[in-house]
Amino acid sequence: MTTTTSKPAPGNTFQPAFGQRLHVGRPNIGDNARFLARVQDMLDRRVLTNDGPYVQEFEAKLATMLGVRHAVLMCNATVALEIAIRALGLTGEVIVPSFTFIATAHALQWQEITPVFCDVRPGSHHIDPDRVRELITPRTTGIIGVHLWGEPCDVDGLTAVANRYGLRLLFDAAHAFACTSNGRMIGSFGDGEVFSFHATKFLNTLEGGAVTTNNDEFAAKMRLMRNFGFAGYDKVIYIGTNGKMNEVSAAMGLTNLESIGDFINSNRRNYLLYREQLADLPGVRLWQYLDGDDRNYQYVVLEIDDTAFGISRDALMHLLWANNVLARRYFFPGCHRMEPYRSFFPHAHFLLPETERLAGRVLQLPTGTGVSMQDITVICSLIRRASNTGIATTS
Ligand code: T4K
Numbered sequence: 001m002t003t004t005t006s007k008p009a010p011g012n013t014f015q016p017a018f019g020q021r022l023h024v025g026r027p028n029i030g031d032n033a034r035f036l037a038r039v040q041d042m043l044d045r046r047v048l049t050n051d052g053p054y055v056q057e058f059e060a061k062l063a064t065m066l067g068v069r070h071a072v073l074m075c076n077a078t079v080a081l082e083i084a085i086r087a088l089g090l091t092g093e094v095i096v097p098s099f100t101f102i103a104t105a106h107a108l109q110w111q112e113i114t115p116v117f118c119d120v121r122p123g124s125h126h127i128d129p130d131r132v133r134e135l136i137t138p139r140t141t142g143i144i145g146v147h148l149w150g151e152p153c154d155v156d157g158l159t160a161v162a163n164r165y166g167l168r169l170l171f172d173a174a175h176a177f178a179c180t181s182n183g184r185m186i187g188s189f190g191d192g193e194v195f196s197f198h199a200t201k202f203l204n205t206l207e208g209g210a211v212t213t214n215n216d217e218f219a220a221k222m223r224l225m226r227n228f229g230f231a232g233y234d235k236v237i238y239i240g241t242n243g244k245m246n247e248v249s250a251a252m253g254l255t256n257l258e259s260i261g262d263f264i265n266s267n268r269r270n271y272l273l274y275r276e277q278l279a280d281l282p283g284v285r286l287w288q289y290l291d292g293d294d295r296n297y298q299y300v301v302l303e304i305d306d307t308a309f310g311i312s313r314d315a316l317m318h319l320l321w322a323n324n325v326l327a328r329r330y331f332f333p334g335c336h337r338m339e340p341y342r343s344f345f346p347h348a349h350f351l352l353p354e355t356e357r358l359a360g361r362v363l364q365l366p367t368g369t370g371v372s373m374q375d376i377t378v379i380c381s382l383i384r385r386a387s388n389t390g391i392a393t394t395s
Pocket of ligand 1: 024025026027076077078079100101104146174175197198199200208209326330
């Protein structure tokens with residue numbers, strides 16, 4: 001890392017290149033040799049995609065691990081969301097948090113379903129079931145809860161609202177692989193749950209995703225839809241798309257699944273070190289993972305109170321960037337402030353005060369198997385110095 005006393009770069013034009021920098025989202029990669037051996041077997045077999053043996057093996061392992069009847073693998077979580085939404089028959093309006101990755105909202109709007117943005121519960125980063133209730137109209141057909149940072153949203157609260165009003169309930173579990181809610185694996189709640197296996201996720205398949213469910217009919221429909229609606233040679237019985245996972249991705253998933261214990265240990269070690277080294281720093285609140293349930297500790301999330309900290313969240317982010325630490329501000333500025341939603345709902349921010357507050361404060365720090373304890377010590381000392389002086393230096 002370099003030493004700098006320069007002012008942060010203005011604007012949002014910084015284009016980080018992959019390299020020696022410390023990134024949020026650096027992939028966790030399991031046993032290389034195991035992966036390459038699987039790829040060699042795949043080449044020998046010449047079955048590259050279309051429900052091949054690795055996809056079937058990975059689906060079976062996922063279903064067993066998550067304690068759910070079906071795991072339907074897809075090419076990514078965005079397409080998985082789109083297919084799940086369509087297979088569930090959602091129409092009209094669906095209530096979602098605005099404080100999430102844009103894919104949660106886009107998967108609805110892509111099919112001309114209106115995402116109705118709901119605020120997060122104060123003190124949490126998750127959709128508030130009490131606010132959901134207030135947003136239900138005759139056009140509402142469903143709710144999508146998001147288990148942000150791998151911490152379950154209020155599953156019981158959302159289930160109660162969905163049951164009371166006869167709504168479908170999906171969970172965007174993109175961040176929540178290998179996490180539990182009250183001792184039960186995330187994957188079997190609601191009508192279905194959607195995981196992301198993107199390169200930046202705790203468990204990656206390069207690109208990939210899955211929908212898990214206990215509903216046989218829903219699973220069967222999604223299997224058709226991910227393969228153009230084919231129910232046999234020359235026989236299409238439903239509208240579909242190409243949402244299939246390929247065999248290289250499934251081989252990566254099977255390989256990485258064998259290392260998730262190591263991934264969790266690294267992430268947890270990193271998280272605890274950040275927690276220790278940033279403890280008692282005025283204006284910095286580290287998102288606390290609650291004890292008792294399983295977590296993958298994939299995200300290290302800070303909330304910066306600029307008055308107490310001394311400089312703004314954005315100034316801190318630029319100072320870290322200038323020192324080759326690629327911190328991110330997920331999920332700034334909130335979906336409601338991105339297109340096309342900001343044009344559709346120009347006043348949405350008045351109804352989303354907690355989302356607005358959070359979007360202005362959050363900052364994610366690098367973690368994962370590629371981040372060492374020494375890296376974290378340097379990052380924390382940069383943050384402490386920024387707080388003391390308003391300027392970050394490594395000297
Ligand atoms: N729902 C939620 C709640 C989600 O967070 C996401 C995705 C989805 C749904 C949709 O899932 P997918 O359809 O993607 O399966 C990244 C990811 O692309 C995205 O998957 C993820 N959430 C989101 C939170 O983060 P960007 O635009 O920030 O990606 P990018 O290219 O800036 O990469 C992030 C960092 O990771 C970079 O600083 C470098 C590092 N990186 C990235 C890649 C791809 C690497 O070191 N190596 C790599 O190969 O969206």
